[in-house]
Amino acid sequence: MTASPRVAVVGAGNMGANHARVVAASPRAELAMVLDVDADRADAVARPLGVEGSTDLAAAAGCDAVVVAATTEVHLDIALPLLEAGVSCLVEKPLADDLVAVDRLIGASETSGAALMCGFVERFNPAVVGARALLDGSPVHLLGIRHSPHNPRTRSSVIDDLLIHDIDLALDLLGGSVTSVSGGHWVSPEGVEELADCTMVFDHGAVATLSSSRASQRKVRSLSLSSADLLVEIDLLRHDLTTYHHRSGEVVDRDGPIYRAETVVEIPFVRHTGEPLAVQFDHFVDLVTSDASRDAERASLRAPHAAVAQIKAGVR
Known part of the structure; x- marks a missing residue:
C-alpha cells in the first residue's frame, strides 16, 4: 500500500x-x-x-x-x-x-x-477523551441527553440517528457487558420515530439512562457520569468538562445548630486535538x-448495534 x-x-x-x-x-x-x-x-x-x-x-x-x-x-x-x-x-x-x-x-x-x-465520531470528542482520564473509580450511572429540534427532512429512526451515539459511549465509559435493555419511543403522525429513551443495566451493576429526541426546542448533547465520590458532566457541544465532589456535611453551632456542606467544583483543561x-x-x-489495532476496532462494533437491536425489539 x-x-x-x-x-x-x-x-x-x-x-x-x-x-x-x-x-x-x-x-x-x-x-x-x-x-x-x-x-x-x-x-x-x-x-x-x-x-x-x-x-x-x-x-x-x-x-x-x-x-x-x-x-x-x-x-x-x-x-x-x-x-x-x-x-x-x-x-x-x-x-x-x-x-x-x-x-x-x-x-x-x-x-x-x-x-x-x-x-462513532463522539468517541473522538475531546471532552469524552478527557473524561476517560478522570474516571479513576468505577462509574455507577451514566445519564445521556441528545436532543435536537425537529427536522422534517430526516426520516430515519432517532435510535439510529442519535441514540446509538450515547449507547456506544455508555459501553465505552462504563465497561462490562449489558444484561438488560428497556425503553420506549414516540412516533410522529408522519410515521417517523422521533423520540426514544432507554435504560441499560450492566453486569457489574452500573446503569445508563439515555434520552434521544428530534422533537425538542433546543439542541442538547450532554453526559453525566456518577461514581461514589465524583460527578463528571460532559458538554459534547462545547467540548468541555465540569467535575463535582461533595464533601461530608457537618453541623456547626452558630447561635443554634446549622448544617453545612461543601461541593468542590472544577473545570478541567480539555486538550483539543482537532475536529472530531x-x-x-x-x-x-x-x-x-x-x-x-484492527481486531480491537472490530471488537468494539457489535455491542452498540446489538443494544440498538434490543431496544428496537422492545419498543416496536
Missing part, C-alpha cells in the same frame, strides 16, 4: 461532503473520488476539492480505502463487496440496518483482514496503514 492511501467517499449528502472535506485536508491520505447515484451531487462535492465525481460505485474497489456515507439501507450492498475484496471501510453509523447485516460486515472484515470502522471528524479519520488511516 502507498504511504498515503487513496480514499474514495461514497455518498455526497451532508455527511459525505464533510467526510470528503476531511479526507482532502488530511496530510496522510489522498481523496481519490466522490461517488453518488446522483452525478450532479457527486460533482458538487468533488470538484471544489480538486477531484472528479462519479456514479460508478464499482470504481471504489480500485482505492485503498472507502468512506461509506450513503443512506443506511445501502451500507451492506456497498461495503460488503469492498471488504470481501480487502478494501478497508469507514462506514457511517449505523453499520447497517439490522444486526444480521452488521455481523456480515464484521465477518467479511475478519475474513479478508480489511479494516472496518464505524462512524478529522481525528476519527486519522484513526482510520492508522487502521488502514497498519493492522495492529
Whole structure:
C-alpha cells in the first residue's frame, strides 16, 4: 500500500461532503473520488476539492480505502463487496440496518483482514477523551441527553440517528457487558420515530439512562457520569468538562445548630486535538496503514448495534 492511501467517499449528502472535506485536508491520505447515484451531487462535492465525481460505485474497489456515507439501507450492498475484496471501510453509523447485516460486515472484515470502522465520531470528542482520564473509580450511572429540534427532512429512526451515539459511549465509559435493555419511543403522525429513551443495566451493576429526541426546542448533547465520590458532566457541544465532589456535611453551632456542606467544583483543561471528524479519520488511516489495532476496532462494533437491536425489539 502507498504511504498515503487513496480514499474514495461514497455518498455526497451532508455527511459525505464533510467526510470528503476531511479526507482532502488530511496530510496522510489522498481523496481519490466522490461517488453518488446522483452525478450532479457527486460533482458538487468533488470538484471544489480538486477531484472528479462519479456514479460508478464499482470504481471504489480500485482505492485503498472507502468512506461509506450513503443512506443506511445501502451500507451492506456497498461495503460488503469492498471488504470481501480487502478494501478497508469507514462506514457511517449505523453499520447497517439490522444486526444480521452488521455481523456480515464484521465477518467479511475478519475474513479478508480489511479494516472496518464505524462512524462513532463522539468517541473522538475531546471532552469524552478527557473524561476517560478522570474516571479513576468505577462509574455507577451514566445519564445521556441528545436532543435536537425537529427536522422534517430526516426520516430515519432517532435510535439510529442519535441514540446509538450515547449507547456506544455508555459501553465505552462504563465497561462490562449489558444484561438488560428497556425503553420506549414516540412516533410522529408522519410515521417517523422521533423520540426514544432507554435504560441499560450492566453486569457489574452500573446503569445508563439515555434520552434521544428530534422533537425538542433546543439542541442538547450532554453526559453525566456518577461514581461514589465524583460527578463528571460532559458538554459534547462545547467540548468541555465540569467535575463535582461533595464533601461530608457537618453541623456547626452558630447561635443554634446549622448544617453545612461543601461541593468542590472544577473545570478541567480539555486538550483539543482537532475536529472530531478529522481525528476519527486519522484513526482510520492508522487502521488502514497498519493492522495492529484492527481486531480491537472490530471488537468494539457489535455491542452498540446489538443494544440498538434490543431496544428496537422492545419498543416496536
